[in-house]
Amino acid sequence: MxxxxxxxxxxxxxxxxxxxxxxxWLTYAVCAVKKxxxxxxxxxxxxxxxxxxxxxxxxxxxxxxxxxxxxxxPRCGRDLFRTAASVRMVPSEDQTEPMPEYECLPIEYEx
Numbered sequence: 001m002x003x004x005x006x007x008x009x010x011x012x013x014x015x016x017x018x019x020x021x022x023x024x025w026l027t028y029a030v031c032a033v034k035k036x037x038x039x040x041x042x043x044x045x046x047x048x049x050x051x052x053x054x055x056x057x058x059x060x061x062x063x064x065x066x067x068x069x070x071x072x073x074p075r076c077g078r079d080l081f082r083t084a085a086s087v088r089m090v091p092s093e094d095q096t097e098p099m100p101e102y103e104c105l106p107i108e109y110e111x
Contacts, residue, residue: 002110011107020091021048021065028085031073038076045069046086 003011025046031037046069049062056063071080 002108005109005111008109015095019050019065021067022051022062023088023090024048024067026087026089027082029071029080029082031076031078031080033079033081037078038073040073040075042074044071044080044082046082 025048026043027046028041029044031040045067047058048065048067049058049060050065052063054063055061058064071082072078073080
């Protein structure tokens with residue numbers, strides 16, 4: 001499948017090209033709000049923050065970064081319930097350890 005060439009600059013973004021969060025809050029969410037909910041459960045991003053040394057209008061005072069924080073079930077699309085199970089995750093100092101490998105096809109573009 002060829003991808004639109006006009007988005008090549010977005011598709012080929014590397015870690016050095018983006019603002020990396022200093023920490024991320026994850027919350028365990030469940031699909032259990034309606035009688036016909038599917039019962040899915042899993043981790044979702046609650047918020048991603050960057051320490052800038054400035055005071056930002058957030059609960060932490062740190063800069064809130066854009067992140068996928070939709071509270072919709074990935075299986076059935078219904079609203080999720082965020083449980084009290086939350087954890088703060090901090091990136092490791094050494095980001096050179098490779099991620100688990102998976103097959104990558106060469107990227108093809110079309111106009």
